[in-house]
Amino acid sequence: MGNLGLPERAQNLHDMVERGVDVLVIGGGITGCGVALDAAVRGYRVGLVEQNDFASGTSSKSTKLVHGGIRYLPQYDFTLVREALVERGHLTRNAPFLVRPLGFLLPLYKDARRPLGIPIVPPFGIGLGLMLRMGLYLYDFLSGRLGIHPHRRISLHKASSLAPCLKVDGLKDAFIYYDAQTDDTRLTLTVLRTAAAHGAIVANYAEVCGFERIDKAITGARVRDSMTGQEHTIRARYIVNATGVFAERVEAMAGGEPSMRVAPAKGVHLTVPREPLRMKHNTAVVLPETEDGRILFLVPWGPRVTIGTTDTAGGDIERPLAADEDIDYLLRHVNKYMDCTLTRQDIISTWAGYRPLVHAKRSRAKTAQLSRTHAVLLGNGGLITIVGGKLTTYRRMALDTVNEIDKKEGKRGLPDTTTLSLEGAEHWDKVRKTLPAQATALCLSPDIVRRLENYGDQALVLLDLIREEPALGKRIVSDLPYIMAEVVYACRYEMAVTLDDVLTRRLHINFEAWGRGINVAPAVAERMAAELGWDAAEQQRQVAAYRPLES
Numbered sequence: 001m002g003n004l005g006l007p008e009r010a011q012n013l014h015d016m017v018e019r020g021v022d023v024l025v026i027g028g029g030i031t032g033c034g035v036a037l038d039a040a041v042r043g044y045r046v047g048l049v050e051q052n053d054f055a056s057g058t059s060s061k062s063t064k065l066v067h068g069g070i071r072y073l074p075q076y077d078f079t080l081v082r083e084a085l086v087e088r089g090h091l092t093r094n095a096p097f098l099v100r101p102l103g104f105l106l107p108l109y110k111d112a113r114r115p116l117g118i119p120i121v122p123p124f125g126i127g128l129g130l131m132l133r134m135g136l137y138l139y140d141f142l143s144g145r146l147g148i149h150p151h152r153r154i155s156l157h158k159a160s161s162l163a164p165c166l167k168v169d170g171l172k173d174a175f176i177y178y179d180a181q182t183d184d185t186r187l188t189l190t191v192l193r194t195a196a197a198h199g200a201i202v203a204n205y206a207e208v209c210g211f212e213r214i215d216k217a218i219t220g221a222r223v224r225d226s227m228t229g230q231e232h233t234i235r236a237r238y239i240v241n242a243t244g245v246f247a248e249r250v251e252a253m254a255g256g257e258p259s260m261r262v263a264p265a266k267g268v269h270l271t272v273p274r275e276p277l278r279m280k281h282n283t284a285v286v287l288p289e290t291e292d293g294r295i296l297f298l299v300p301w302g303p304r305v306t307i308g309t310t311d312t313a314g315g316d317i318e319r320p321l322a323a324d325e326d327i328d329y330l331l332r333h334v335n336k337y338m339d340c341t342l343t344r345q346d347i348i349s350t351w352a353g354y355r356p357l358v359h360a361k362r363s364r365a366k367t368a369q370l371s372r373t374h375a376v377l378l379g380n381g382g383l384i385t386i387v388g389g390k391l392t393t394y395r396r397m398a399l400d401t402v403n404e405i406d407k408k409e410g411k412r413g414l415p416d417t418t419t420l421s422l423e424g425a426e427h428w429d430k431v432r433k434t435l436p437a438q439a440t441a442l443c444l445s446p447d448i449v450r451r452l453e454n455y456g457d458q459a460l461v462l463l464d465l466i467r468e469e470p471a472l473g474k475r476i477v478s479d480l481p482y483i484m485a486e487v488v489y490a491c492r493y494e495m496a497v498t499l500d501d502v503l504t505r506r507l508h509i510n511f512e513a514w515g516r517g518i519n520v521a522p523a524v525a526e527r528m529a530a531e532l533g534w535d536a537a538e539q540q541r542q543v544a545a546y547r548p549l550e551s
């Protein structure tokens with residue numbers, strides 16, 4: 001596997017500046033990484049620049065579901081659900097080690113009014129169970145041959161055994177349906193590494209701060225390397241703006257009237273321990289009806305549970321933070337449906353992100369693609385903006401974007417990424433069988449093996465690191481499965497260049513550890529120092545600069 005560390009970062013920037021690229025992608029979230037991969041696979045010389053760390057925007061703040069979006073069914077948005085279910089199917093095949101099926105327990109209570117947001121309220125709730133069932137049949141049907149498992153109705157007894165804390169008072173029916181779960185940051189990094197393996201040249205901490213033009217056409221981007229403070233120009237024949245909630249701002253740099261308006265919608269999650277909710281590790285729970293007609297998920301995440309999410313308009317997109325009312329809202333609904341009293345003391349962390357919801361602004365704006373999920377917009381000077389969509393649909397968004405470039409080039413859009421394995425998938429079938437035995441021989445516990453599975457066949461690289469230096473098999477936090485070998489891997493192969501890159505994104509210690517990992521920061525910094533050549537002063541600076549998200 002190719003290295004992708006600090007030296008490669010400098011080389012890549014130099015290469016982009018010296019030689020220019022065919023396609024420059026701005027933004028290293030899932031959308032930008034997907035576009036870089038698609039364009040590289042089609043033979044373009046691709047560069048990608050990200051102003052902070054890869055996946056530091058919305059792509060690390062999602063509910064981490066690869067799903068069709070069952071809540072869109074009652075809105076009759078079948079096209080959207082079908083599109084996402086198809087993408088879910090491709091992802092479970094192209095990255096089976098990272099996108100895994102998960103059962104969702106959907107309870108129905110006697111006093112339900114509009115579970116899942118169904119639009120019609122039958123008198124006395126008669127027939128609600130049947131309506132839900134029809135919806136679940138439709139969900140299975142829309143996934144077609146790419147489906148996971150069909151839904152099933154389960155007994156109340158079974159429901160209680162799957163989610164012992166679920167309130168049984170008034171429970172009249174229960175179902176299990178299937179979607180998939182992933183690690184959003186790791187998925188983004190995996191797509192990024194796959195793009196790099198196909199020739200894409202990538203760099204984080206490189207912010208686009210302006211454009212170069214000849215006449216009206218944009219011919220390049222001015223990029224500020226925030227590690228050196230230097231500004232460079234990267235020439236590009238096409239520039240793709242994949243900056244999520246920042247897309248309008250980046251479009252404004254191109255001058256003229258922006259073609260769209262991004263309406264950010266904030267979503268907040270809580271991370272809590274699994275014990276108070278007595279959740280099983282393989283079943284999520286759907287809270288079917290909130291006071292504002294939405295649904296919430298309780299999703300198992302190793303020894304923790306993720307609770308989310310809220311959906312409120314507006315806010316500071318630079319600093320997504322959970323407000324008190326967001327936290328109260330989530331706790332109130334959990335305590336309504338679960339037989340427990342979850343309080344603020346149970347919260348390990350809160351985290352927030354912004355959905356990049358898009359509205360076309362100029363009626364004359366040339367809209368290449370405007371689907372319910374995402375839009376590809378052709379803006380001033382030839383800037384191509386891709387915005388909206390979901391983590392689940394990134395591949396389809398990338399396909400639509402690069403098709404626009406192919407159209408301008410007069411090329412046909414082949415090959416595409418429908419069946420392209422992501423890095424880690426190629427030998428996964430074989431590695432999956434031997435990984436537990438190899439890991440046990442190195443004294444790694446089962447939860448660590450499950451964590452290593454997220455790397456697919458690249459888990460063997462981590463095992464080799466531990467063989468060379470057994471201390472790398474040690475846990476970083478006593479009740480979490482992260483090990484020191486991952487820190488080394490992050491620096492060598494995933495371009496982690498700050499302590500925050502490791503503690504917040506490559507590993508999720510910032511979200512999952514009590515105290516947000518402050519106590520382990522010096523040890524992790526020491527290990528990173530050995531990889532990245534930090535001196536003692538830089539180590540200290542990194543520890544001081546590691547600011548865990550506020551809760």
Ligand code: FAD
Nearest residue numbers: 027029030031051057058059062063065208244267391392
């Ligand atoms: P981002 O991830 O925000 O990436 C944009 C990047 O552009 C950022 O990293 C930013 O730093 C960079 N950038 C900005 N300006 C510049 C510049 N000038 N120069 C260089 N770089 C720049 N989807 C699902 O499928 N499943 C879910 O379970 C799910 N849950 C969600 C829950 C919440 C609360 C939210 C908010 C969203 C959820 N989504 C989910 C949607 C999904 O997370 C987003 O659609 C997706 O992550 C957006 O990715 P993106 O790459 O477009 O944006």
